[in-house]
Amino acid sequence: MTETLLDPGIGMTSRRTRERLIQRLMDAGIDSPEVLRVMRALPRHLFVDEALASRAYEDSALPIGHGQTLSQPYTVARMTQALLEHGTPDTVLEIGTGSGFQTAVLASLVRRVYTVERVGELFERAQERLGALKMRNVRYRHGDGAQGWPEYAPYQAIMVTAAPRGIPRLLAEQLAPGGIMVLPIGEGPRQSLVRLVRHARGGFGHEILEPASFVPLLAGVA
Ligand code: SAH
Numbered sequence: 001m002t003e004t005l006l007d008p009g010i011g012m013t014s015r016r017t018r019e020r021l022i023q024r025l026m027d028a029g030i031d032s033p034e035v036l037r038v039m040r041a042l043p044r045h046l047f048v049d050e051a052l053a054s055r056a057y058e059d060s061a062l063p064i065g066h067g068q069t070l071s072q073p074y075t076v077a078r079m080t081q082a083l084l085e086h087g088t089p090d091t092v093l094e095i096g097t098g099s100g101f102q103t104a105v106l107a108s109l110v111r112r113v114y115t116v117e118r119v120g121e122l123f124e125r126a127q128e129r130l131g132a133l134k135m136r137n138v139r140y141r142h143g144d145g146a147q148g149w150p151e152y153a154p155y156q157a158i159m160v161t162a163a164p165r166g167i168p169r170l171l172a173e174q175l176a177p178g179g180i181m182v183l184p185i186g187e188g189p190r191q192s193l194v195r196l197v198r199h200a201r202g203g204f205g206h207e208i209l210e211p212a213s214f215v216p217l218l219a220g221v222a
Contacts, residue, residue: 014057017057018040018057019040020057021039021057021058021059021073022036022039022040024059024074025039025059025073025074025077028074028078029078030074030077030078030081031081032080032081032084032085034084034088034109035077035080035081035084035105035109036077038080038105038108038109039073039076039077039105041108042101042104042105042108043133044056044057044070044073044101045057046129046132046133047064047070047099047100047101047104047129048062048063048064048070048099049064057073059072059073059074060072061075064098064099064122065121065122066119066121066122066222067215068098068119068122068215069098069215070098070099070101071098071101071102071161071214075212076101076102076105078193078209078210079102079159079161079182079193080102080105080106080109080159082182082193082195082209083106083157083159083180083182084109086180086197088109088110089110089155089156089157089179089180090110090111090112090156091110091111091112091113091114091152091155091156091157092106092110092112092113092114092155092156092157092158092159093113093114093115093116093148093149093152093153093155093157093158093159093171093174094106094113094114094115094116094158094159094160094161095115095116095145095146095148095158095159095160095161095162095171095183095217096116096117096145096160096161096162096217097115097116097117097122097123097126097140098117098122098126098161099122099125099126099129100115100125100126100127100129100130102159102161103115103126103130103135103138104129104130104133104135106159107130107135107137107138108135110137110157111137112137112138112139113137113138113139114138114139114141114149114152114155115138115139115140115141116140116141116142116143116144116145116148116149117140117141117142117145118142118143118144118145118218118220118221118222119221119222120142120221120222123140123142126140127140139152142221143221144219144220144221145160145162145171145217146164146168146170146171146217146219147170148168148170148171148173148174149174150174153173153174154174154175154176154177154179155174155175155176155179156176156178156179156180157175157179157180157181157182158171158174158175158179158180158181158182158183159181159182159183160181160182160183160184160217161184161214162184162214162215162216162217162218163183163184163185163186163187163191163212163214163215163216163217164183164185164216164217165185165186165187166185167181167183167185167194167196167206168217172196172198172204175196175198176198177198177199177200177201177202178197178198178199178200179197179198180195180196180197180198181195181196181198182194182195182196182209183196184212184213184214186212187216189213190211191211191212191213191214192208192209192210192211192212193208193209193210193211193212194206194207194208194209195207195209
């Protein structure tokens, strides 16, 4: 009963459907206890329109308007795990706030998240949602994420949730020594999820993690 009261509109199946999603993530190779804990706890249905709420615990991407999507839970979990694998960063810069779901995952795991979104309406709605969830360790910026957010740089980690053609130079420069950036790279359906490391002694290294499919990183604001 308590669950029904806490989650109006999502119903009694909520716990079971959420558990099924967590099992699916584990089957797909997500093994970070922290990531699984946060994915289990966060109410993903609050990040989509009510009409889509019943599909919020399926492992699929969902539309959030403006031709954009809330990433598939597996993708959110995979990127977060890739970001945390070398130790939990203190600060994370996120490019592409979208619904704010990935932001909420990060904000549950690190001290502070800086997030940048180019579409004004998405930017505002994400702030409202995260405010309602009392996530106070997030700073928001309406702007072009390819420029990063120089004011608070350098960041120990950067996560990009829209695909540029190549690694944006300005973003790489805002990475702290020893820092990590996880991002999709490429055009159309042929994208790769990449982890870039800024070596403490200078220079960058990267590894390709797996194929990816993201909306493109677009220039300017809307
Ligand atoms: N993490 C989001 C993913 C949203 S899709 C979620 O799970 O909901 C990618 C987002 O990146 C979209 O909201 C899109 O508007 C935004 N975006 C695309 N190009 C951008 C840019 N240059 N700067 C900031 N945000 C950008």
